[in-house]
Amino acid sequence: GQNIDQPTEMTATEGAIVQINCTYQTSGFNGLFWYQQHAGEAPTFLSYNVLDGLEEKGRFSSFLSRSKGYSYLLLKELQMKDSASYLCAVINGDYKLSFGAGTTVTVRA
Amino acid sequence: IAGITQAPTSQILAAGRRMTLRCTQDMRHNAMYWYRQDLGLGLRLIHYSNTAGTTGKGEVPDGYSVSRANTDDFPLTLASAVPSQTSVYFCASSPAGSTDTQYFGPGTRLTVL
Numbered sequence: 001g002q003n004i005d006q007p008t009e010m011t012a013t014e015g016a017i018v019q020i021n022c023t024y025q026t027s028g029f030n031g032l033f034w035y036q037q038h039a040g041e042a043p044t045f046l047s048y049n050v051l052d053g054l055e056e057k058g059r060f061s062s063f064l065s066r067s068k069g070y071s072y073l074l075l076k077e078l079q080m081k082d083s084a085s086y087l088c089a090v091i092n093g094d095y096k097l098s099f100g101a102g103t104t105v106t107v108r109a
Numbered sequence: 110i111a112g113i114t115q116a117p118t119s120q121i122l123a124a125g126r127r128m129t130l131r132c133t134q135d136m137r138h139n140a141m142y143w144y145r146q147d148l149g150l151g152l153r154l155i156h157y158s159n160t161a162g163t164t165g166k167g168e169v170p171d172g173y174s175v176s177r178a179n180t181d182d183f184p185l186t187l188a189s190a191v192p193s194q195t196s197v198y199f200c201a202s203s204p205a206g207s208t209d210t211q212y213f214g215p216g217t218r219l220t221v222l
Contacts, residue, residue: 008149031208042199042213043152050208087151097207098168099144101151 002026004100006088011106012078020073020086020103028093034062034073035087037102043087046073075105083107112136115200115214122190122221130185130217132200140203141183142211143167143175145196152199158183159206190221 003025012018024032031050035043047055049064049071061074075082085102092098113134122128134141143155144167154167158177172194174186183202187194198217203209 033210042215043211044213045210048210089152091207095207097154097211099152101149 002090002092002096002098004088004090004098006086006100006103008101009104009106011108014078014080014107014109016078018075018078018105020075020088020105022071022073022088022100024069024071024088024090024100026069026090026092026098029066029069030091030093030095032062032064032071032091033087033089033097034071035089037085037087039084046086078107080107080109113200113202113212113214115198115217117217118215119218120220122187122219124190124192124221126190128187128190128219130187130198130200130219132183132185132214133181134183134200134202134212134214135181136202136204136212137180138202138204138212139180140206140209141177142201142203143173143183143185144199144201145169145194146199146216147196155185155198190219192221195219195221 006022034046037043047062054063059076087102088100116131139160142157144152156175158164200214201211203211
């Protein structure tokens with residue numbers, strides 16, 4: 001089966017930076033997604049990594065190291081609206097997508 | 110319709126009853142998916158369809174069935190609901206397969222008593 005681990009909760013201050021780590025052990029690898037989900041709402045796409053390195057998109061960046069089975073999502077200049085759950089999802093060698101349990105980020109003023 | 114819709118928004122159901130959750134998309138996406146989301150467990154795939162006329166089993170298919178008669182619709186049926194099926198159900202679609210971004214519907218909150 002797939003094993004995707006991410007912290008359950010993180011708290012940070014408005015304007016700060018938070019890094020959400022995701023480690024995975026899957027049978028093969030064909031890409032990794034990060035989704036954002038506000039409470040009571042549907043998940044929405046943030047980023048997709050398939051090659052090693054950093055992908056930057058405004059205040060959000062996502063990093064992947066395939067050899068380490070590791071990714072992180074970096075949220076900069078935190079805003080109150082960034083309070084949400086962040087879901088790491090991995091595509092295995094059979095092209096099946098599995099989600100981690102999600103990390104709830106709380107931004108405090 | 111814009112994007113992907115689900116109905117009903119929420120439902121309370123007696124155990125043993127049959128229930129169909131509806132999902133419709135207007136993006137002409139080939140692939141569609143049904144997930145359930147439970148606290149602490151994240152999203153788990155129930156069934157999927159890579160194209161109209163085909164379906165496949167996901168991680169937790171037992172007690173659920175799906176059909177894909179056309180591109181737009183992907184209903185999920187609980188033949189005989191049980192309390193453990195109490196969950197939030199999300200339908201999603203993507204242009205092709207799993208390497209594409211998935212677009213999620215607003216979800217259906219189902220309570221089985």
